[in-house]
Amino acid sequence: MIPRLPVVVAACAALSVFVGASVASAVEVDGAASATEPAVRIGNQTPTQVPPTPPQPESVQYRVTVLSEWTQSSHPTTLPPNSHFSPSVVVAHGDVGDLFVRGAVASDGIEQMAETGSTSTLVAELAGDASVTSTQVGSSIFGAGENEFVVTLTKDASLVSAVTMLAPSPDWFVGVRDVSMFVEGEWLDVIEFDLSNYDAGTDSGTSWTSPNFDTDPAAVISGPVDAAFSAAVAESAFGRIVVERI
Numbered sequence: 359m360i361p362r363l364p365v366v367v368a369a370c371a372a373l374s375v376f377v378g379a380s381v382a383s384a385v386e387v388d389g390a391a392s393a394t395e396p397a398v399r400i401g402n403q404t405p406t407q408v409p410p411t412p413p414q415p416e417s418v419q420y421r422v423t424v425l426s427e428w429t430q431s432s433h434p435t436t437l438p439p440n441s442h443f444s445p446s447v448v449v450a451h452g453d454v455g456d457l458f459v460r461g462a463v464a465s466d467g468i469e470q471m472a473e474t475g476s477t478s479t480l481v482a483e484l485a486g487d488a489s490v491t492s493t494q495v496g497s498s499i500f501g502a503g504e505n506e507f508v509v510t511l512t513k514d515a516s517l518v519s520a521v522t523m524l525a526p527s528p529d530w531f532v533g534v535r536d537v538s539m540f541v542e543g544e545w546l547d548v549i550e551f552d553l554s555n556y557d558a559g560t561d562s563g564t565s566w567t568s569p570n571f572d573t574d575p576a577a578v579i580s581g582p583v584d585a586a587f588s589a590a591v592a593e594s595a596f597g598r599i600v601v602e603r604i
């Protein structure tokens with residue numbers, strides 16, 4: 359490129375000379391230019407526009423992996439007996455908050471999931487939500503392990519949310535909410551997050567193995583409020599989620 363620089367300068371100088379002259383005259387001076395190239399391009403050689411994004415497919419498949427890393431080595435001082443992830447619920451959807459909203463009261467389905475690990479009420483709720491395109495349920499994970507799902511996302515339903523109960527616990531769960539895989543007109547290749555920590559606000563037990571103690575009226579879904587949960591959060595993340603285009 360450097361050896362060409364004087365030519366470009368000459369062309370620019372020529373342009374000022376030939377302002378108002380015919381295109382053919384300008385092209386004669388700039389011998390490198392095509393006879394069909396508009397004269398205006400000579401004074402603006404550097405492209406300033408990013409190439410347009412290629413057309414994006416309407417729908418894309420992703421592999422969603424929920425990984426538990428909740429073990430004696432990750433949580434040596436806080437691990438409760440028989441600790442496990444309850445069956446994960448993974449949702450593809452179009453509206454923010456379809457699965458749950460931090461700061462709002464939990465649905466019956468989220469309460470059931472967070473307190474008992476049962477997913478049937480939650481699955482029924484999601485089946486009645488027009489902006490949810492897919493609901494999948496995994497299996498319990500004891501110790502380190504993972505659940506894998508395949509979801510099809512569309513431009514109108516490009517969000518992924520997931521939850522799983524930390525069991526045993528009063529109403530503590532982990533998950534992600536409203537992760538968009540279609541950002542600024544392009545499908546993302548992969549995202550990975552630590553699972554976030556939530557208290558469903560529906561049981562007032564304070565330790566991992568507290569007996570049932572319904573919160574009535576329910577509080578809103580929040581981050582950890584009990585010291586036992588916070589202490590475990592401080593030790594390490596409970597797990598991760600990876601969403602990868604396939």
Ligand SMILES: [Ca+2]
Pocket residue numbers: 528529557558559560561562563
């Ligand atoms: Ca609670």
Ligand SMILES: [Ca+2]
Pocket residue numbers: 469473560561571572573
């Ligand atoms: Ca309750």
